[in-house]
Amino acid sequence: MKFVIICPAAKEFRVVGRKKASSRMKIFRFSMLSAIQVAASAPQDVEVEIIDENVEPINFNLDAEIIGISFMTFNAPRAYEIATKFRAKGKVVIFGGYHPTLMPEEASKYCDAVCIGDAESNIGKIFKDYKNGKLKKIYAYPYKEFRRLNSKKNLIKNSKYFTTSVIQATRGCCNKCEFCSISAFYKQSYKKKPIEEVIEEIKTIKRKQILFIDDNLVMDVNYAKRLFEKMIPLNKNWYSQIEVNVTRDNELLDLMKKSGCRGVFVGFESLSQDSLNNTGKNFNKSSFYKEAVKKFHERGIGVLGAFVLGFDHDKIDIFNKTLNFLKEARIDALQLTVLTPFPGTPLFKKMDKEKRIFDKNWENYDLSNVVMKPANMTAEELSRDYKRILGEFYSWSRIISRSLKQFLYLHPTEILYFFLVSYGYRYKLKKRGYI
Ligand code: B12
Ligand code: SF4
Incomplete structure (x- = not known):
């Protein structure tokens, strides 16, 4: 199964089509830990890809079954736009991050499942339920012990960031x-x-x-x-x-x-x-x-x-x-x-x-x-x-x-x-x- 995690970008920094990511804005592009950590929490047998709209355009014809979108409040409208396009193509969309966690009711209108809080304690259950045809709208299992996971930094384009x-x-x-x-x-x-x-x-x-x-x-x-x-x-x-x-x-x-x-x-x-x-x-x-x-x-x-x-x-x-x-x-x-x-x-x-x-x-x-x-x-x-x-x-x-x-x-x-x-x-x- 293929899982693509998308990080939506603000209009002014979004890469669309063949437009290049502004190299000078690299100073504010770092970390990506949210998506990396979500990738690391996914079940081992799932193939994961990360697309950061600040550095590359989204291919809406991609072949993944499940799309994850990670967002804060300022990029919620863009996240909803992306989700709507993917759902129209029959993809299953799951949300996570600050905005969906704090506004689950609003967010759940645009996706198939919302992860409230940490991915580590929820994503395994989301995939299991999906495979069994029992996907729920809200997942809010608390994360009890903060532990180190195997890094998935290899999934991002390192050179595009100030530091990772x-x-x-x-x-x-x-x-x-x-x-x-x-x-x-x-x-x-x-x-x-x-x-x-x-x-x-x-x-x-x-x-x-x-x-x-x-x-x-x-x-x-x-x-x-x-x-x-x-x-x-x-x-x-x-x-x-x-x-x-x-x-x-x-x-x-x-x-x-x-x-x-x-x-x-x-x-x-x-x-x-x-x-x-x-x-x-x-x-x-x-x-x-x-x-x-x-x-x-x-x-x-x-x-x-x-x-x-x-x-x-x-x-x-x-x-x-x-x-x-x-x-x-x-x-x-x-x-x-x-x-x-x-x-x-x-x-x-x-x-x-x-x-x-x-x-x-x-x-x-x-x-x-x-x-x-x-x-x-x-x-x-x-x-x-x-x-x-x-x-x-x-x-x-x-x-x-x-x-x-x-x-x-x-x-x-x-x-x-x-x-x-x-x-x-x-x-x-x-x-x-x-x-
Ligand atoms: C580092 C950081 C940045 C960095 C890097 C961001 C990046 N793209 O990686 C920079 C400096 C660029 C940045 C910028 C901004 N940031 Co900032 N940032 C942070 C900070 C300190 C850490 C983020 C992080 O890596 N956390 C670690 C990861 C592992 O945790 P996480 O993101 O919560 O992800 C977990 C869960 O949320 C969940 N999850 C997340 N996404 C998904 C997706 C799916 C599908 C699933 C299932 C689960 C899931 O699972 C993850 C693992 O447990 C947070 C505060 C914080 N503690 O999180 C603020 C924070 C997220 N930022 C915030 C803001 C407002 C901004 C800016 C809009 C404004 C600004 N001036 O700073 C800009 C926007 C820039 C942009 N274009 O993206 C706010 C968001 C508030 C809100 N309600 O929207 C926060 C909470 C800070 C705050 N004090 O309020 N930020
Ligand atoms: S609640 Fe904690 S993280 Fe938030 S502003 Fe206050 S001291 Fe900082």
């Missing part, structure tokens, strides 16, 4: 930030892969640089410390999402450095403590942010800061505050997003009840569009200043000035990476007409 040296040691997060899809998807649970299996997996990666795609690698501090200790002899450089409070534990920070950490993605979210408190992220203290960044920098660790604009407690001064902070704290790269009420989150429920969501075209849920009425500013002000901050942060003068200052605390390789990330963002902003 990606690993996941933990899944989920126990916190309850009201805007967060991860908290909704994992129902505030946190699973850890056995450390020996993570180490074995790292050993299979040839590249010096590895990327953890975990949402919070240090949620269980003891696990993290043991993992970092075991990673020291591997002599790798690594990058991960990390919560800012890691900088309150010097032993943990030193272990991160010793084990080769060179860059972190930190969810600062907001400089307004009121906003943090009211969104469930009161454990972040904005008064501590500058010191936290300094502590990372002292250990040669670069910081990609993630900030969200448009919380109900954000006042109009949040824009200039954020812009000034980015410069003063020497944030090395920025992921700035507009507060987005993703379906399935408590934020969506609240704003929907208050009738503040004016745009339910999921295509616009890519964190850069304003889809709701903010409380203390207009939607236009939010959109305008969001673009202004990005434009200023990624102006050539700021990129160059940042890169020069980074020689004081970062390794040249990381200076180059942060430059490439900035260049990639600039390209994206230009393409979208923000600058």
